[in-house]
Amino acid sequence: MRLIQPLIVCAALLALGPAVDAKTRAECERDYKPQVGQAGKDVIWVPTPDELVNKMLTMAKVTPRDFVVDLGAGDGKIAIAAGKHFGATALGIEYNPDMAKLAQCLVQAEGVGSKVKIIQGDIFKEDFSKATVVTMYLLPELNLCVRHRLLAMKPGTRVASHSFAMGEWEPDEPFEADSRIAYLWIVPARVGGSWSLRDSSGSMDFTVSLSQSFQKIGGEISMAGRKQPLIGASLQGENIRFSFIDAKGVTQHFAGVVHGTKMSGMLRATGITDLNVTGNAQGALASPWAEMASGCGRFYGK
Ligand SMILES: C[S@@+](CC[C@H](N)C(=O)[O-])C[C@H]1O[C@@H](n2cnc3c(N)ncnc32)[C@H](O)[C@@H]1O
The missing domain is CATH 2.40.128.20 (Calycin beta-barrel core domain)
Structure with missing residues (x-):
């Protein structure tokens, strides 16, 4: 009995995995506190409001079967919400290494480390072709320049963009939340x-x-x-x-x-x-x- 109890405690701690060492949100932000509007490689950091994050993932009909990729992940909030509130597996791609580290710290703080990952990388170099849902809050020109890669993805893949459209590729559905606009596209099959x-x-x-x-x-x-x-x-x-x-x-x-x-x-x-x-x-x-x-x-x- 004396031996069994510590073994049970050890097993329970192991089952909790990395969350045992996870910092709190406040601790993550104490290590690095980004400023809204700070420069990024191709676009500045401005977070999408919570209500719109929720609406984007809802409009994209995200379920636990989905693999969501957020292009330019910032503090990881879209990827975290996809894992935490929609049960999806998610990846955030963020160029700024400090920001990517903060986002990964927040992933652990929010207890979604088994489903969500943030990597430091450039959206123009990283492969996101296996995503079933792509989210983004970039710029019109950047949207246009990832468009051909989105159109090459599996038909039915959903794409949700905060604020910015995609040139002549008209959205299947525009929607609003928190007095902001976002758009949803569904990658079409090639039928011509x-x-x-x-x-x-x-x-x-x-x-x-x-x-x-x-x-x-x-x-x-x-x-x-x-x-x-x-x-x-x-x-x-x-x-x-x-x-x-x-x-x-x-x-x-x-x-x-x-x-x-x-x-x-x-x-x-x-x-x-x-x-x-x-x-x-x-x-x-x-x-x-x-x-x-x-x-x-x-x-x-x-
Ligand atoms: C407007 S913020 C959006 C953040 C997050 N997706 C959200 O909606 O809350 C854009 C983010 O893209 C990052 N970024 C800029 N250029 C990038 C690139 N080429 N590859 C990856 N991330 C980039 C910026 O550092 C910034 O964090």
Whole structure:
């Protein structure tokens, strides 16, 4: 019994891990107290207010399955909130080494060291391609210069930006909190080009030609030698929808998903049995909208 008790205490301390040595927030800030507005590599430090942090993560529908990356993490508050209040795994990338150290100290102080990490690094050099949610409070030019990397991420990845937009890539949703504005984008699948689709019986067999600029799509359908414009075509991440009028004058509604060069979904029309439709891309269009914006080479040493 005399031996067992210290063993239990030791095991409990080990289970607590690094939190045993964690400083309090006040101790972290005693070591380094940043000043709002202080210079950063490409943008100054100004923290996002708590209410907007919460709104950004809520709008991005962050869950414990997400990996959130905050570009230019400052004191780490977005990454910490993602771990602490949304249960996500999170990474903050901060260039200023003192700030990154403070943020990592605050991660431990807030007890989220097992889920959240802050690294010292440059957002133009670090790889954040595995994130499922990207947050940022940068500048319009910096947003434009990470845009091509965001557009190369998995379709459906959510991007939330405080204050600043993303050039011609219109947000899927603007939102406000604490009298500030933020934006949400959902990375669109690449769908521009020609798609050949049919149901298993072959009763529906058609080609869809899609034009694309970011999440905006349009095009036409060729069926039984007739061409019809698509009606109400939309794309959200990998989810695609469009309607068209078929050769019999019936309005058909397609809702499906795109995975790389494969598309599948359901064709619905009033009074007709739903049809499962699948198909493949026949040829992809160039995607100039997804390329690096002009003038951004300097951030990448080009
Ligand atoms: C406006 S603050 C936003 C901080 C935090 N994301 C928030 O919303 O509270 C921008 C931060 O980006 C950092 N920063 C500036 N250029 C950077 C770069 N190239 N790579 C990483 N961090 C950078 C600054 O030091 C600053 O802490």
